[in-house]
Amino acid sequence: DAKTTQPPSMDCAEGRAANLPCNHSTISGNEYVYWYRQIHSQGPQYIIHGLKNNETNEMASLIITEDRKSSTLILPHATLRDTAVYYCIVRPIIQGAQKLVFGQGTRLTINP
């Protein structure tokens, strides 16, 4: 089972920042937080991941609380193309064949 809890749905206005929360209160010290998204029925798309420091890339920012029990994915200027299901996934640091365990995710709708 997924070790994360996410709201089932969220709305955001186009051009505004979308902030997607994730609770992972049972995360252990050797686990990353990964974020993926799935647009319609396409393959999941990697967004960002982090261990304990905040991370930023060209797609998004990831804010992880100091106790690592929750995180927030931030899409700074949401566009209509960001409408998708967003998955927060906890995964062991051990490199290699570690599967991803998907939950139901958050269905984010960007409104014009």
Next chain:
Amino acid sequence: EPEVTQTPSHQVTQMGQEVILRCVPISNHLYFYWYRQILGQKVEFLVSFYNNEISEKSEIFDDQFSVERPDGSNFTLKIRSTKLEDSAMYFCASIQVLTDTQYFGPGTRLTVL
């Protein structure tokens, strides 16, 4: 940017028939995966593959399923005798050890009639 590719994009088959779904992982990746997603449900792990053998498989991955890397580029999922409940999107993924990030293909929609 390199991508995982999958063929066909859509496969329709009769119940009881064998199907082979094909994937071309990113070229320098070493670990390979299959996942599936039944319509309206979660993405589910099926199997992982490394060094020409299965690393891990889920309960879904029973004797009807097999995987193979027949050459240096392709990675295949075979379903020996398809059932109606095998209808789903099947996603291939691959990972480069150093980045430890899985990249997914666009999927094959399998419809079993």
